[in-house]
Amino acid sequence: MRIVLVGPPGAGKGTQAAFLAKNLSIPHISTGDLFRANISQGTELGKQAKAFMDAGNLVPDEVTIGMAKDRMEQPDAVNGFLLDGFPRNVSQAEALDVALKADEVKLDAVLDLEVPEDEVVKRIAGRRICRKDSAHVFHVSYNQPKQEGVCDVCGGELYQREDDSEDTVRKRLEVYHTQTEPIIDYYRAQGLVRTISALGKVDEVTARAMDALKRDK
Ligand code: AP5
Numbered sequence: 001m002r003i004v005l006v007g008p009p010g011a012g013k014g015t016q017a018a019f020l021a022k023n024l025s026i027p028h029i030s031t032g033d034l035f036r037a038n039i040s041q042g043t044e045l046g047k048q049a050k051a052f053m054d055a056g057n058l059v060p061d062e063v064t065i066g067m068a069k070d071r072m073e074q075p076d077a078v079n080g081f082l083l084d085g086f087p088r089n090v091s092q093a094e095a096l097d098v099a100l101k102a103d104e105v106k107l108d109a110v111l112d113l114e115v116p117e118d119e120v121v122k123r124i125a126g127r128r129i130c131r132k133d134s135a136h137v138f139h140v141s142y143n144q145p146k147q148e149g150v151c152d153v154c155g156g157e158l159y160q161r162e163d164d165s166e167d168t169v170r171k172r173l174e175v176y177h178t179q180t181e182p183i184i185d186y187y188r189a190q191g192l193v194r195t196i197s198a199l200g201k202v203d204e205v206t207a208r209a210m211d212a213l214k215r216d217k
């Protein structure tokens with residue numbers, strides 16, 4: 001399957017993607033995680049992305065689209081993928097359509113995670129991620145690691161993301177409403193959108209998501 005996951009910052013996209021990708025045997029491709037890996041490795045791409053991310057703005061399309069396409073062309077993504085955080089504006093969605101058409105494949109679904117803003121704020125405030133791999137995500141109260149400050153998956157140090165400060169989160173939410181939400185209408189016109197509530201326990205949301213993906217519409 002080829003799936004796009006969409007939802008505001010802190011909705012639980014990364015958390016759900018880990019389970020959905022495993023259940024569906026497809027790779028989880030997160031542009032945010034790819035940027036963070038580039039930043040921690042000190043690459044040129046990471047240097048270009050960092051200032052935009054720290055300010056809560058989108059990284060320019062010229063950088064982002066090429067990086068996402070390169071990742072989608074890796075052998076593990078030939079039969080499907082779960083995109084998390086890409087596309088993030090209508091021009092990225094159009095670029096994705098062009099790339100898929102060239103490969104004679106199509107998206108199967110766009111899973112839209114709905115969460116009220118006050119819940120998003122609580123989720124982001126308590127989030128801790130792993131220094132070694134930002135796809136390993138925890139929360140100080142909702143999803144506690146077995147040992148405080150230590151990643152259950154790989155033993156890495158847990159820390160708070162630089163862009164999770166109150167001011168930057170406010171900016172990221174504004175960017176989500178103005179630039180990212182319009183892709184939901186773009187995909188609705190293609191009959192691809194399945195909206196679910198992302199409230200409740202992590203496994204309850206995963207079950208809801210799997211049901212929605214099995215539905216025809
Ligand atoms: P990105 O990393 O994609 O951030 P985001 O979209 O803002 O989303 P988050 O990762 O903050 O939230 P999430 O929905 O994954 O939630 P999570 O599962 O962690 O992007 C970061 C930046 O990179 C952007 O601002 C931009 O600068 C740049 N960028 C990335 N892609 C780009 C693109 N395509 N174009 C341009 N720029 C791009 O969960 C949050 C917390 O809640 C965790 O602590 C978790 O444990 C907890 N939680 C999860 N589910 C539940 C639940 N059901 N109940 C209680 N707690 C829960």
Ligand code: MG
Pocket residue numbers: 013014015030032
């Ligand atoms: Mg994420």
